[in-house]
Amino acid sequence: MKYTSAVVLCLCLVCLSPVLCKRSDSGSKPLWAQKDVRDYSDADIQRLYDQWEEDEEPLDNDELPEHLKTSPPxxxxxxxxxNPESLLKVSKKGKTLMSFVTVSGGPTREETERVTALWQSSxxxxxxxxxxxxxxxxxxxxxxxxxxxxWDAKDFFVEQQLCEEVMIENKPYYGKFSKHSKQEL
Incomplete structure (x- = not known):
């Protein structure tokens, strides 16, 4: 019996809520806001967008895309x-960086997948x-x-037997067992 009274109370609140809600009178709205949404011009949509954006709080630094984040000191x-590498390492701290790794010996795509997966887990x-x-x-x-x-990963890669070359910031680092490293000696 107590559940039915709770259900009746909820139904009453749901039915009365549209009646009790305050609706702004059309005289207080700007002229562009009184139009039907389907009749909005590009300028009206831009005003609505600007109004939406001004209410939004700014994002925290960790939520921003990387190019908008403030760099750590x-x-x-x-x-x-x-050591120039040491300076590069310090300057790239906290920023995304890609390095290209070439596997030696003419491997197939599957062999490259297997070798690099092993390196990644290491x-x-x-x-x-x-x-x-x-x-x-x-x-x-x-x-x-x-x-x-x-740069720590580069030190690992160049020691691997199947590593031909590691490229970071357009600078090549040759593997210890690479044919290029033997030419440099």
């Missing part, structure tokens, strides 16, 4: 100023987080949300 005290075991995308039969992109980790 660069701490040069931890960088070795004689990096993750070392707390270096990267997304991996295969772009050709012997090439993959590793995308780092924290660009400073790209």
């Amino acid at each position: 660069i701490d040069l005290s931890s960088a070795d100023l004689s 990096l993750q075991n070392n707390h270096i987080i990267a997304e991996r995308f295969i772009v050709s039969d012997n090439r993959a992109i590793f995308m780092f949300k924290d660009g400073a980790q790209a």
